[in-house]
Amino acid sequence: MRAPFAVTSLIREGLDKLIPYDAHLYPGVIKLDANENPYPFPEEVSRRIGQLAAGDLLSRYPDSEASELRRAIAAYAGVTPEQVMVGNGSDELILNILLTFGTEGRVLITNPTFSMYKIHSLVAGARPIPVPRRSDFSVDVPALVCYARQPESRVIFICSPNNPTGNASTLEEIESVLQQVSCLVVVDQAYLEFGGEDCVSLLNRYPNLVIMRTFSKAFALAGLRVGYMLANPDVLRQIKKVKQPFNLNSFSQAAARVVLEYRDLFRKQIQDILQQREELWQGLQNIEGVTAYPSVANYILFRTNHESKAIYQGLLEKGILIRRLGGPELPGFLRVSVGTPEENRPFLQALAEVLKQAGRELQ
Numbered sequence: 003m004r005a006p007f008a009v010t011s012l013i014r015e016g017l018d019k020l021i022p023y024d025a026h027l028y029p030g031v032i033k034l035d036a037n038e039n040p041y042p043f044p045e046e047v048s049r050r051i052g053q054l055a056a057g058d059l060l061s062r063y064p065d066s067e068a069s070e071l072r073r074a075i076a077a078y079a080g081v082t083p084e085q086v087m088v089g090n091g092s093d094e095l096i097l098n099i100l101l102t103f104g105t106e107g108r109v110l111i112t113n114p115t116f117s118m119y120k121i122h123s124l125v126a127g128a129r130p131i132p133v134p135r136r137s138d139f140s141v142d143v144p145a146l147v148c149y150a151r152q153p154e155s156r157v158i159f160i161c162s163p164n165n166p167t168g169n170a171s172t173l174e175e176i177e178s179v180l181q182q183v184s185c186l187v188v189v190d191q192a193y194l195e196f197g198g199e200d201c202v203s204l205l206n207r208y209p210n211l212v213i214m215r216t217f218s219k220a221f222a223l224a225g226l227r228v229g230y231m232l233a234n235p236d237v238l239r240q241i242k243k244v245k246q247p248f249n250l251n252s253f254s255q256a257a258a259r260v261v262l263e264y265r266d267l268f269r270k271q272i273q274d275i276l277q278q279r280e281e282l283w284q285g286l287q288n289i290e291g292v293t294a295y296p297s298v299a300n301y302i303l304f305r306t307n308h309e310s311k312a313i314y315q316g317l318l319e320k321g322i323l324i325r326r327l328g329g330p331e332l333p334g335f336l337r338v339s340v341g342t343p344e345e346n347r348p349f350l351q352a353l354a355e356v357l358k359q360a361g362r363e364l365q
């Protein structure tokens with residue numbers, strides 16, 4: 003007699019409680035939920051990328067070293083190709099870092115922040131430890147150092163500019179952490195092209211620093227999944243042990259190179275996004291009952307006095323998708339990505355209406 007099949011009895015501890023990352027698709031909405039580049043993809047670049055899809059690029063396995071792309075990234079970031087590793091989005095790199103260094107250890111996460119650090123910690127069998135940021139969302143460096151000195155602390159994640167709060171850590175703060183800990187310090191700079199200080203200057207002095215970046219945000223390539231990290235070659239050699247050999251497909255490797263060639267076209271879009279961020283910020287300030295937080299990235303965190311779920315739903319009913327945060331750390335908080343003027347205006351108008359409606363229902 004066999005015992006009845008019970009799927010949950012086969013799942014290891016940690017994975018049983020994990021809630022999978024849910025990314026719903028809502029066709030036809032104004033999409034301000036994922037911090038993507040909202041502008042039309044430059045036609046010339048799109049044509050060049052389209053021409054790539056032929057011959058060996060399709061029929062042969064990709065270059066597992068991504069040599070040409072790594073050379074292009076190195077030139078762009080101001081490092082050597084040996085200091086670069088590419089991934090299927092930086093999401094894959096987060097997982098690979100944790101599979102290499104995190105499993106059975108403690109991972110310190112400066113909350114509130116990007117949710118994938120915790121999710122991938124659980125996937126990798128590591129223990130995520132929240133280290134709360136201060137009320138202004140800056141990193142509590144002394145607390146972080148204190149946690150880092152406890153046994154089995156292996157990896158620290160600092161997102162800068164931080165998603166979803168929009169503030170950046172200073173170079174001094176990052177360096178202060180690096181000076182005082184011997185864990186791996188991962189600084190996620192997915193939004194660096196919009197603001198915050200570049201940490202590359204610290205790379206040669208601190209062998210425990212890992213910088214993560216992506217093509218998904220400023221460079222408008224979220225659909226092709228290209229992320230990269232900059233680190234000491236000794237660290238990358240260890241991570242290579244867990245990396246899938248063909249993790250980044252040939253088409254994405256080639257497309258990312260083209261995007262870097264045309265980076266001046268994207269610079270112009272980034273300038274426009276920064277301009278729109280200021281207008282969106284002003285617009286939020288002008289709506290009664292909204293508290294918005296300063297941002298150096300391409301999204302803005304804000305709060306109302308109503309439940310975030312009600313505001314989120316109200317906006318969705320008007321065809322506008324933003325990000326709902328909530329939870330014990332960010333009660334009533336929401337995040338909106340900076341869109342084009344044609345997207346930001348209807349969002350602001352809809353938000354004002356939804357708030358008015360919610361106010362009436364309270365009376």
Ligand SMILES: *Cc1c(COP(=O)(O)O)cnc(C)c1O
Pocket residue numbers: 037090091092093094116161165190192215216217218224227228229
């Ligand atoms: C969007 C985002 C990423 C994910 O980037 P991909 O390269 O698309 O996987 C990483 N970190 C932060 C903080 C992000 O907001």
